Amino acid sequence: MTDLQIKPLETWTWPQERFQKTLNRARAGRALKPASWPGNSRCAVALSFDSDHDTYELRDGGRSISALSQGQFGSRQGVPRIRALLQRHATPATFFVPAVTALHYPDEQRALVAEGHEIGLHGWIHERNTLLDGDTERELQLRAADTLEKIAGVRPAGIRTPSWDFSENTLRITSEMGLLYDSSLMADVDCYELLLHGVPCGVIELPVEWIRDDGAYLVMERWGSLRPQIAPHDILQIFIREFDAAFDEGGIFQVTMHPDIIGHRSRLWLLAELIEHIQRHQGVWFATHGDVVRHVRASCA
Template identity: 80%
Template sequence: MTTNSNTVVPTWTWSEERLQTIMNRARAGRSLKPAAWPDGARCAVALSFDSDHDTFELRDGGRSISALSQGQFGPRQGIPRIRELLSREAIPATFFVPAVSAIHYPDEQRALIAEGHEIGLHGWIHERNTLLDEDTERDLQFRAADTLEKITKVRPVGIRTPSWDFSENTLQITADMGLLYDSSLMADVDCYELLLNGAPCGVTELPVEWIRDDAAYLIMDRWGGLRPQIAPHDILQIFKREFDAAYEERGIFQLTMHPDIIGHRSRIWLLKELVAHIRTRKDVWFATHADIVRHVRASCA
């Protein structure tokens, strides 16, 4: 069958070879669940915050001043509340930061590093990777890493792609950068080896899931009619059950949050209650994503 560039070939006509090629661009490989956690802990807890701030609207042109003001809530209100909670509980966390957010709020990133938290890559301006050509995606990812390093004096070792949007080129670029890990994919609940075109590429996945993301429950789209339908109390029950299962399985409880979402007064309560619940277990290891990945790689080498 001859086609031109504008012809859409139905996917059910694809050959097995073509299907395998697509499926193997970035695939889950060997599980990296360790036999033990540091200091005899039964479970690892990885709290993370995506500091999108103004970039969520800037990415699309920055035309809505209202949306930009909502983005400013993160650094003005959300981040201070989160920092206070983490400091009080002595919990290290990972903040995934778009380069543009870091440029606009450099003192925020420096303070987080000084407090023992990790800063990870989260794109340049929260761009959608699947809408970019390979050269552009590569340029933005490398530039973002250089920018975060310049601001914080620490080179990022991990990435979470904006909106968890992972193109056919993302893993190759991540591997070429020599990054330790990615945290954008969802093939497991434990860390696993990432395969690039069927072979290990040196990048470890610390998986995410929409079930463990505050935005999935609490974000509002005023134009699209999407409204939060679940009360913080009910979300807390979901997060508690996810943690309890991770604890029973001796695995990882990973959570994704956003300063402009979880940072509201009625919602930071959710995180406080969750931490209090986790603290009822004495054998839990709170750690950054990078430290968890370093441990599982060393344990499963």
């Protein structure tokens, strides 16, 4: 049977109770927007980088040597260039790292921590959570946390699921692990508490959005006819407008980037220009995702 012949799920027959049960597996709860940011700053800026590296192809068996080489670029060129840029601007960031990436590039993670950056969970091998059973997803998430702690010397405080793929088990596992935050969902622009089956579960969301993700604009997929259609200058304008609005609202500007994507010379210019634009504003607090969430939790208790 082809995809076009698959019988549709007849959701129009569901009772209201089933809709509510489906929605309540992970739902946005109370908004958590602090009255102020540290140092009386007006806006918080949370830069993040997903260090997928080789895992994006290894996850599917590593058949394409070309794709693996593209992932290796992230460690050989992307991360060093990003580190130098962040150091030049005295800007902390969060790196979400698959455990297999950390195993292959342990010195990279140790150097990031030594420079004041945060290492967050990003799966074991960039797996797709919605294709896993709950026990397997839990085992991989725990194994990944243990591995990152052993390599980086700090246990991760938060998670970003690979590809932002969030299963019906993900929030329960994250809560059981005692993680402070998740950064995979998109219900708001400011932090919010996460509800599990309608009840606060102790996990705070620092939301993402494809609008603020470099991969949405710059990824090329050879066989899928997907080609970058937006020039770095135009992407910069989108990011600047997102920041300017966050600054006006006194909220959070969060952006997601990838070393093998943003780390190219013509694209790193985009990040440099963005940071310089932000730093021309008075009252901006650059912080890791973990520090943003800690401030939000303390301020909105």
